[in-house]
Amino acid sequence: MSETTAGQRPAVLPNGMPAEAADRYRELGLWTGQTxxxxxxxxxxxxxxxxxxxxxxxxxxxxxxxxxxxxxxxxxxxxxxxxxxxxxxxxxxxxxxxxxxxxxxxxxxxxxxxxxxxxxxxxxxxxxxxxxxxxxxxxxxxxxxxxxxxxxxxxxxxxxxxxxxxxxxxxxxxxxxxxxxxxxxxxxxxxxxVSPESLAFLQLSGGTTALPKLIPRTHDDYLYSVRRSVEVCDVRPEDVMLVALPCAHNFTMSSPGILGALHVGATIVIAGDPSPTTCLSAIDRHRVTQAALVPPLLLAWLNSPAVQEHDLSSLRTLWVGGAKLSDTAARRVGPELGCTLQQVFGMAEGLVNYTRLDDPEDLVVTTQGRPISEHDELRILDEDGREVAPGEPGVLYTRGPYTIRRYHRAPEVNARSFTDDGFYCTGDIVRQLPSGHIVVVGRDKDQINRGGEKVAPEAVENELLAHPAVHDVSVVGIPDEVLGEKICAYLIPRDGHREDFPSVTELRGFLRERGLSSFAVPDVFETVTEFPHTGVGKTSKKDQRGMAQPGPSRP
The missing domain is CATH 3.40.50.980 (Rossmann fold)
Structure with a gap:
């Protein structure tokens, strides 16, 4: 698992980090030797x-x-x-x-x-x-x-x-x-x-196109991330943390998650299922102070009648991550759930970003936060590998005290995913504001090229989510002989709107009224009851691309 000779300290740690980099993080006080x-x-x-x-x-x-x-x-x-x-x-x-x-x-x-x-x-x-x-x-x-x-x-x-x-x-x-x-x-x-530099566990990548990669995390690197998350999110010993997502998920484990609760000796309440009925009842009954959700679950909570049926006054903070949260949904959290939203953008490979508890509302609802550590290094590069101008979108690369520098037993993938100097290519297209906050524009693979015009699915999704009849939406590109790709929007109607869901003409008119570019208005609309998911619970856009059939727009 690491390069070494008998009796010697490994020259490279299980997470791919050179020993000299580990020494630097220890000297800085970031790695404390905790297991x-x-x-x-x-x-x-x-x-x-x-x-x-x-x-x-x-x-x-x-x-x-x-x-x-x-x-x-x-x-x-x-x-x-x-x-x-x-x-x-x-x-x-x-x-x-x-x-x-x-x-x-x-x-x-x-x-x-x-x-x-x-x-x-x-x-x-x-x-x-x-x-x-x-x-x-x-x-x-x-x-x-x-x-x-x-x-x-x-x-x-x-x-x-x-x-x-x-x-x-x-x-x-x-x-x-x-x-x-x-x-x-x-x-x-x-x-x-055991040594705090040893392999603590193997996490799983959130990839959508192949078998998940194994992510090697050491005690030192992962627990630094946990401790910083606890500080940034103000987790206290008297807190009660609701677990609604899978316990083994990286988000649930560490951002600040189960391990964050253990770090301060707080109480962990594990919901029987992630439904609004179960979770909102648990918040009321156990006086939950914090919870973590992915955007589809947040929408389910916001649109559930159970919000009015339970006392949610104990809920102080809601962490939302795992996928891009729309501005529209983000603005509803405070008024409708009565708590503070912290957006979370991170990855099991390492880098974690949060909006801060004292950030202005505009930053909280429109950005995905800024890195937890001043020692996180970011590069935002164009398709030719050159740094973009400040504020311009590009692919995010990162290196730091809790970001891996190789996958477990995957040399070919490592050659594609990491630079020679240890930066991890996240595959996320982002912009960085002068404040350091990151705005996620999309995934490198998910960007739609419609007749030469680049369309970020999240921008279209954000506008469609503002429609009162739409519960959730996922936008993908589908093959087209003329344009290269067409835009297909999968829509889940809100309860009570399944029979009178707006027509294609109405939806297109709604998007144009909201100022969406004409080339970004979907060519195809499909109503569905649910989205396909990957093994880690994210919407599988790969499967949705395969489901889409070029032809007349629906509904």
């Missing part, structure tokens, strides 16, 4: 009786979380997990996820974070690419997840299956290793101390 188990251990030791996590079935104090971690560690050791062992984790959102991950960190093992939406092909890829020794999945639950576990058993006999049921009172008493129930004594498991 992920240190994070868990401090919360368990310093706040033992404070509520750590609440899910649909259990409420655990930090002391009880520590006891659950020891029970999980006993099961994992029975599966052959030791220091440095890669273990694929694919679990539904629950306290069991925290117990499992905490146990792996206590054992010095390396979690490989699969999402519940990943299928057997993807999980098999993770097992093979990481040399996983074990796979932790649900004992009972959704059929798709159980099918993945069966496929791992069948296709990867070298991987020991561990099954646990998060729906019972004592999940680890009924956990199985290779089909056999494990005897779990109530005893503390010794800590395996």
């Amino acid at each position: 992920h188990w240190d994070l868990f251990e401090r919360a368990i030791t310093e706040r033992p009786e404070h509520t750590a996590v609440v899910d649909r079935r259990r409420t655990l104090s930090y002391r009880e979380l520590g006891e659950g971690i020891d029970r999980a560690a006993t099961v994992l050791m029975a599966a052959g997990v030791r220091e440095g062992s890669p273990v694929v984790v694919q679990l539904p959102n629950s306290a069991v996820f925290l117990e499992t991950v905490g146990a792996l960190f206590k054992l010095g093992a390396v979690p490989v974070f699969a999402l519940p939406a990943h299928g057997s092909r993807e999980v098999g890829h993770f097992c093979a690419m990481s040399d996983a020794v074990a796979y932790v999945g649900p004992r009972r639950g959704p059929r798709d997840l159980l099918a993945v576990a069966d496929a791992v058993r069948r296709d990867h006999p070298e991987v020991t299956p561990v099954s646990v049921d998060e729906r019972v009172t004592d999940p680890w008493a009924e956990a199985t290793v290779a089909g056999d129930v494990v005897d779990v004594p109530d005893a503390e498991v010794p800590v395996t101390r």
Whole structure:
């Protein structure tokens, strides 16, 4: 995983960072030598009786979380997990996820974070690419997840299956290793101390065109990002953080996420599902102070009658990221939900940006924030690799104390994704304002070339979202013999507008009235009930391009 000789410190860390760069970040005080188990251990030791996590079935104090971690560690050791062992984790959102991950960190093992939406092909890829020794999945639950576990058993006999049921009172008493129930004594498991420069876990890229890449994160680099996120987002020990997105997602883990809550010893409330009914009820019942959403879920909350049915006065901050948030939706957050919006633009590879809590409203609703660290380095380049003029759009490249410099076991991808001097090509087209704030214009791949005119899908989406009959929208380019690409808009109607949804003529007129360029008005409109999604929960524009059929505009 790293270049070294016996007994020597690696010249290159698992995340691809040269040792001399690591030394510089340590001298600057950015890397503190903290490991992920240190994070868990401090919360368990310093706040033992404070509520750590609440899910649909259990409420655990930090002391009880520590006891659950020891029970999980006993099961994992029975599966052959030791220091440095890669273990694929694919679990539904629950306290069991925290117990499992905490146990792996206590054992010095390396979690490989699969999402519940990943299928057997993807999980098999993770097992093979990481040399996983074990796979932790649900004992009972959704059929798709159980099918993945069966496929791992069948296709990867070298991987020991561990099954646990998060729906019972004592999940680890009924956990199985290779089909056999494990005897779990109530005893503390010794800590395996690892180097903070070592591989902490493997995250997954959010790519839409191929199998996800594995992203190697070290303890030092990732926890610096967590600590800075806690500072920027003002996360406090008395806070109650709602988890509505998948626990294993990078956004949910660290921005500021589950690990941010653990850092200060706050309470984590895990929603049974991300629906407005469930989440808004949880905010009311548990007096939630913060939550993180992706734009489609935010729209679902904003457009839900449940907003009026629950007391949301405890909600202080809403973090929205994972995809571009439209200005139209952003302006609704304060007036309709009564909380402060922080836009988040980041990536599992590293760079994280937030709007600040004291930013003027215009910056909060129209930008995706600025980097968390003064040591984040940004380059914005044109298609020829030259820096663009200030304020002009270009492809974002970044390097810094928590951004990787290579993917795990992917030399060909690394050659395309990283420059010789360690800058990561994000593939995002952005503009940077004099304030340092970033405006995401689109993705390099998603930009539509309609007859020579470049159209950013987000600009069209933002205008269509202002229509009162539109719940959500996704705009893609589709092949056209004359123009090269036409513009296709997929529209999800709001409830109550499915039968009287506006015509194509009305929609085009609406866009022209809002000042949209004539060449940016969609050629094709399609109404749908939902969007296809990638394994990490983002709208799959690749699938939408394949779905679109050139022809008469609809509806």
